[in-house]
Amino acid sequence: GGALVCLTTALYILLFLWEWCLLVSFCANDPEVFVQAALLAQDYCDAIDLNLGCPQMIAKRGHYGAFLQEEWDLLQRMILLANEKLSVPITCKIRVFPDIDKTVKYAQMLEKAGCQLLTVHGRTKEQKGPLAGVASWEHIQAVRKAVSIPVFANGNIQCLSDVEECIRKTGVHGVMSAEGNLHNPALFEGRNPLVWEMAEEYLEIVQKYPCPLSYVRAHLFKLWHHTLQVYQQLREELAKVKTLEGIVDVNRELKLRCQEEIANQKEGEKPKEGLPFFHWICQPYIRPGCKENGASGTEKGVRGKRALEEEEDGNSELLSKNKQKKKLRNPNKSFDPSLKPKYAKCDQCGNPKGNKCVFNMCRGCCKKRAFKETADCPGHGLLFKTKYEKSLSWQSSQRVIQTPEISRRGDVEVGEAAVLKEAGDGAA
Structure with a gap:
């Protein structure tokens, strides 16, 4: 209820016109509160970004992000007031509507209100998790042609060749990457470094600029995603470790195991699990889509839960992996929503x-x-x-x-x- 501004801001570092620019991104749903927060940040950045692209449930509950995309009057007032009060430019990041024409009108409205740079994520707010699918560059291209302000593209960026192809097909001024960059921080350099080398570099930064351990752990789960599928014990150790020194030790152990595997590698051996590179090399993670049929019993395009292993009587429940683990710890646990306390x-x-x-x-x-x-x-x-x-x-x-x-x-x-x-x- 009421106004909300995410003061724990996301920081976007964008390469625009060959100059590094620091943008501080806020989630907000009240013009006055948004501007008050932006005033605190404007002296430390090059622009203020209004995030209208977050599709998560927390954004729905808090009434911000992509869940404001139908409230054009509110968005106009927020951007107009920000332009009046702030000394730095206002930018916006949006998600698209299913309809291209409505997406174009949405972008034009933001431009008219005073948005000076627009980042377009080519997915709708419903496209997330297993339903993410492929981002529509067609929507992005249409927006690029319809507005006169710089447009950045977001979506389908897993490697440097994707960046080049996106710019060629859409004509945008720049490209952003989220998950692709988390799995390979050297994406925009066109490199695929060793995972422990990127971790060492990241941990040096964390030691110099401390942050909560949960942030560090979350980054390393992304960076080590493919390797932790092979070394499950290290995954458990990373989840349990309580200190930064402990995380450094996990990275050292991961490095030793990977180096031993490399030393014992047979000539001509190819990566497993259909990966383009061996698991110890930074590379994209392609999010699996939902199943169309079978054990989950779901229709195409409808999110389905991963099923438990078939039990002896042939019955199974539709539970996520996390709930499966809880069920193993407590067989009597029920996940029936009607039984949850209100x-x-x-x-x-x-x-x-x-x-x-x-x-x-x-x-x-x-x-x-x-x-x-x-x-x-x-x-x-x-x-x-x-x-x-x-x-x-x-x-x-x-x-x-x-x-x-x-x-x-x-x-x-x-x-x-x-x-x-x-x-x-x-x-x-």
């Missing part, structure tokens, strides 16, 4: 609220309010009021302690003066 929603954002929260909010919203009002929420373990009162009490006690010391020093000084005076009188 949680009351936060008064502020709609997420589940804390059962013992004094403000009837989720932890995030409760923390903001408790901090603003200097209040306590025992239910969430937030003690801003208590800590503030302790701080005042400590400061008061320090003043009490210091006062007698000053008095005592004053008494000593008076006493010393009296002695000196007596000594002077005697000498006289």
Whole structure:
């Protein structure tokens, strides 16, 4: 509910007109809040990007990203206000509509509102996960011809030759890559380096510029995707490791195993699993599509869950791998949605609220309010009021302690003066 701005921003580094530009990308659904956040970032970047392309469920719940693409009036107001208040250009990233004409009108509306660079992801907001499919360069080409501002393409970029082909077919000014670049950070150099070399370079950066360990782990799961299919034990170690030094150790072990495999490699041996390169080389990961029939029983184009292995009685359940693991740990566990407990929603954002929260909010919203009002929420373990009162009490006690010391020093000084005076009188 209300306005939302993703202050944990995504950073896009784009090569535009042969110059490096740093864009700070925000998700937002309120013009005023969007501009307030952008004002904090404008002195540290070359442009502010409004992300209208996120198709994830969190974007749907928060009402931002690609789920604003039908609200043209709101988007116009956001971009117009940003152009009025900010000193840097405004750019947008969008997803397409199924209809090319509507996509073109959408892009023209954003251009008219003041968008100065447009990145077009050639998939609809429904095309994600197993339903991602192939991005439509035809949509991107139509947008490129219809607007006068620079257009960047996004989608189907797995290697440098894809970049060149995309520019040739669509006529765009630049190309972005997401998953392709995560699996091979040297994509735009046209190289396919060894996975542990890229990991070493990345970990050096992390040591210099620390970040949460979950971010590091997520990057390495992408970078090592194919190798971790071979060495499942290292996958488990990466998932469990708690320190950056531990991750460095996992990378060292991965390197040793791959080097041993390379040393024992037979002449003429080819990559397995249909990969273009051996698993220890950075390369694209092609996301598998959903099954059209068979065990999942789904129709073409409808997302289906991966089935459990057939049991002895020939019955199977349709569960994801994650749920299969939970089922193995607890055979009595049920995934029936109707049996799930219903949680009351936060008064502020709609997420589940804390059962013992004094403000009837989720932890995030409760923390903001408790901090603003200097209040306590025992239910969430937030003690801003208590800590503030302790701080005042400590400061008061320090003043009490210091006062007698000053008095005592004053008494000593008076006493010393009296002695000196007596000594002077005697000498006289």
